[in-house]
Amino acid sequence: MKxxxxxxxxxxxxxxxxYDAWKERRGDGSAGIALKKQIVPELFCEYVEVQESQEKAxxxxxxxxxxxxxxxxxxxxxxxxxxxxxxxxxIFGTMRSARHLADSTKIMDHLTDPFARRSFELARNxxxxxxxxxxxxxxxxxxxxxxxxxxxxxxxxxxCIAPHFADRLPIxxxxxxxxTHGMFVVHEARKKWVLVSDLCADESRFExxxxxxxxxxxxxxxxxxxxxxxxxESYARQRQHLPIWYRKNMVEFDE
Amino acid sequence: MRIAEEMTMxxxxxxxxxxxxxxxxxxxxxVDRRGDGTGMGNCEKAGICHSFSADGxxxxxxxxxxxNECIFDCKYCVNRSSNDVVRTSFTPDEICRxxxxxxxxxxxxxxxxxxxxxxxPDYTMELIYSALYKLRKECNFQGxxxxxxxxxxxxxxxRKVGFLADRMSVNLELPTRESLRLLAPHKSRKNIxxxxxxxxxxMRENREEIAVYRNAPQFVxxxxxxxxxxxxxxxxxxxxxxxxxxxxxKFGLKRVFYSAFVPVNEDKLLPARTEAGPPLLREHRxxxxxxxxxYYHFEVSELLNEENPNFNVLMDPKCNWALQHxxxxxxxxxxxxxxxxxxxxxxxxxSAGRIVKARQLGVIGFExxxxxxxxxxxxxxxxxxxxKMMYPTKIDQDYITRNLLDSRERLPDSVRNAGYRQLSxxxxxxxxxxxxxx
Numbered sequence: 001m002k003x004x005x006x007x008x009x010x011x012x013x014x015x016x017x018x019y020d021a022w023k024e025r026r027g028d029g030s031a032g033i034a035l036k037k038q039i040v041p042e043l044f045c046e047y048v049e050v051q052e053s054q055e056k057a058x059x060x061x062x063x064x065x066x067x068x069x070x071x072x073x074x075x076x077x078x079x080x081x082x083x084x085x086x087x088x089x090x091i092f093g094t095m096r097s098a099r100h101l102a103d104s105t106k107i108m109d110h111l112t113d114p115f116a117r118r119s120f121e122l123a124r125n126x127x128x129x130x131x132x133x134x135x136x137x138x139x140x141x142x143x144x145x146x147x148x149x150x151x152x153x154x155x156x157x158x159x160c161i162a163p164h165f166a167d168r169l170p171i172x173x174x175x176x177x178x179x180t181h182g183m184f185v186v187h188e189a190r191k192k193w194v195l196v197s198d199l200c201a202d203e204s205r206f207e208x209x210x211x212x213x214x215x216x217x218x219x220x221x222x223x224x225x226x227x228x229x230x231x232x233e234s235y236a237r238q239r240q241h242l243p244i245w246y247r248k249n250m251v252e253f254d255e
Numbered sequence: 256m257r258i259a260e261e262m263t264m265x266x267x268x269x270x271x272x273x274x275x276x277x278x279x280x281x282x283x284x285x286v287d288r289r290g291d292g293t294g295m296g297n298c299e300k301a302g303i304c305h306s307f308s309a310d311g312x313x314x315x316x317x318x319x320x321x322x323n324e325c326i327f328d329c330k331y332c333v334n335r336s337s338n339d340v341v342r343t344s345f346t347p348d349e350i351c352r353x354x355x356x357x358x359x360x361x362x363x364x365x366x367x368x369x370x371x372x373x374x375x376p377d378y379t380m381e382l383i384y385s386a387l388y389k390l391r392k393e394c395n396f397q398g399x400x401x402x403x404x405x406x407x408x409x410x411x412x413x414r415k416v417g418f419l420a421d422r423m424s425v426n427l428e429l430p431t432r433e434s435l436r437l438l439a440p441h442k443s444r445k446n447i448x449x450x451x452x453x454x455x456x457x458m459r460e461n462r463e464e465i466a467v468y469r470n471a472p473q474f475v476x477x478x479x480x481x482x483x484x485x486x487x488x489x490x491x492x493x494x495x496x497x498x499x500x501x502x503x504x505k506f507g508l509k510r511v512f513y514s515a516f517v518p519v520n521e522d523k524l525l526p527a528r529t530e531a532g533p534p535l536l537r538e539h540r541x542x543x544x545x546x547x548x549x550y551y552h553f554e555v556s557e558l559l560n561e562e563n564p565n566f567n568v569l570m571d572p573k574c575n576w577a578l579q580h581x582x583x584x585x586x587x588x589x590x591x592x593x594x595x596x597x598x599x600x601x602x603x604x605x606s607a608g609r610i611v612k613a614r615q616l617g618v619i620g621f622e623x624x625x626x627x628x629x630x631x632x633x634x635x636x637x638x639x640x641x642x643k644m645m646y647p648t649k650i651d652q653d654y655i656t657r658n659l660l661d662s663r664e665r666l667p668d669s670v671r672n673a674g675y676r677q678l679s680x681x682x683x684x685x686x687x688x689x690x691x692x693x
Contacts, residue, residue, distance in 0.1 A: 101616065109612035109615070110617060111613040111623055111627055112613055112614075112617030112619055112623050113617065117623070121626060134299075134303055135306075136306070138362070139360045140360065165361075167289055168295070168296060169295060170292045170293070172359065190292075212356075216360065219268055219356075220357060222265055222272075223357075224306060226268075226272040227272050227314060228309040229276055231517050231532050231533050232310035232517070232532075233310050234309075234310060235309065235311075237310075237311025241304070241313065250306070251362070
């Protein structure tokens with residue numbers, strides 16, 4: 001009978017589930033991986049809850065790195081951050097498909113394989129969204145000098161964008177709040193960034209801005225309006241590049 | 256000339272942005288640089304856009320003029336000396352502050368600094384140098400800087416600035432010497448090409464230096480670009496593309512940008528103002544062809560010639576080429592070489608790369624192609640997978656043309672919304688050169 005492993009929607013959860021499925025040598029459709037809050041019950045299936053642990057997750061990480069290589073590891077990590085509920089099946093399937101290749105590090109090029117193709121698709125979607133937030137995220141300077149940004153992504157992109165901003169603003173205190181997933185990245189000047197998931201923060205404190213903040217926002221807005229050439233105006237083209245749902249937390253589109 | 260005395264930052268920024276908005280080349284790509292941990296900023300090879308303005312163009316850099324005062328009198332330029340507009344200048348400090356504060360908030364990728372010619376080309380270039388020096392050395396800014404080399408400035412100055420900037424550009428302004436003489440009487444082809452050549456040589460020498468001394472300062476690491484105004488003068492697309500091709504080959508330029516002419520001045524030497532607006536479709540076609548040169552191994556002579564000197568209005572240049580060369584098609588996806596895949600309409604250079612890798616590991620079908628990012632509605636007339644076409648179709652020019660046009664290629668909306676009338680008129684309104692029209 002097919003066995004479905006149920007786990008939390010996190011890297012540790014997913015990798016622990018893959019660990020169990022892998023260990024029990026289940027293959028060819030006899031194992032499935034489902035996320036706790038998104039199970040669609042199937043007939044003729046047994047469901048088991050996974051005992052999640054850091055050790056299992058690390059073991060899977062090592063397995064992927066060693067056999068599939070760094071490139072595939074990066075892609076599968078991105079796929080694991082996707083909001084799509086079938087990501088566990090895609091990653092697990094990709095790992096199994098890799099075993100049939102003479103050179104298993106080529107697995108992410110094997111786009112005619114349905115699992116590899118799905119993982120590729122998920123990773124591409126996460127990567128694209130992460131890229132959008134490198135572009136469209138906006139920091140605001142709070143009273144205490146901290147730069148604060150709020151985003152509402154579909155996928156869990158925080159860990160994809162944190163290294164970018166850490167490299168870029170190393171001597172600033174900043175934090176990014178992922179409202180969708182209730183997570184923060186916090187960066188203290190000259191230190192490493194950390195991911196915080198169970199922080200109970202008073203949201204109103206994120207709306208107390210520094211003295212010059214408003215003035216800089218005004219300057220940005222006037223730049224934004226003035227740079228456009230009237231004779232070329234095209235709202236459809238603007239929307240094509242910068243979809244409306246990304247504009248939620250962008251200064252230049254504030255009412 | 257009116258010079259305002261006391262002006263707020265808000266007013267200055269609004270004037271000097273307005274004056275800079277016709278410049279293109281607002282990209283931030285071509286250099287990969289990590290931050291060193293002591294200042295602010297880094298550079299991403301692929302470039303990052305941070306916003307899109309109401310005209311749909313990307314905003315990547317703080318694009319401003321240092322000053323809009325100008326001793327030159329170029330007929331197409333809003334800042335020409337004979338225009339009566341409010342004039343102002345930034346100070347180097349103001350430029351630094353704006354750049355740093357915008358960058359911190361992730362509004363921009365860096366600075367794009369151009370300028371009117373204040374007093375003399377050398378004087379202006381010195382000012383630009385002092386602003387960049389402050390930004391790099393005092394503010395420790397490590398983000399992207401794109402700067403204009405002022406035509407006529409001493410080459411030594413241009414060189415000094417090149418060690419502080421990521422990209423430099425000298426505007427070609429107009430495609431031919433003759434047009435330049437008419438519309439930009441203070442600029443000469445020689446004064447434009449001299450700094451361009453200097454930057455090219457500087458980059459070559461710098462590469463050799465870096466090979467020897469790893470820590471040698473970098474000179475214009477993101478390369479140089481230029482721009483031409485399209486539609487102010489009667490050159491054909493063929494002439495424009497020939498200029499482009501030789502700029503890529505002889506001057507090693509990274510990019511050539513095309514700027515659809517917007518009439519901001521009345522002058523008898525400029526095309527009359529019409530209802531048609533800037534020639535955006537023409538600009539679009541030139542960019543498409545430009546990509547074919549840079550990424551798809553095409554040569555200009557394959558796309559245009561004396562008999563057909565302008566691009567097809569209704570069809571992008573690659574589709575147009577394919578329709579003229581049906582003898583090459585259909586190509587088999589599982590066998591065709593990479594260069595041939597690049598020539599198939601609907602297959603981009605990324606998907607071509609994926610195809611080449613994936614087919615070593617399995618046989619590719621139409622469903623796979625779709626997932627790889629191939630635009631099947633365009634490609635399906637030109638390919639087979641495993642010997643079969645997707646649907647029974649005829650390899651026949653009229654048949655394919657009709658079908659491709661039905662599927663409606665994505666035209667710029669200004670063009671699409673304006674409807675067919677403008678499509679067929681856009682360039683013959685001005686010059687009666689309708690050679691490329693189907």
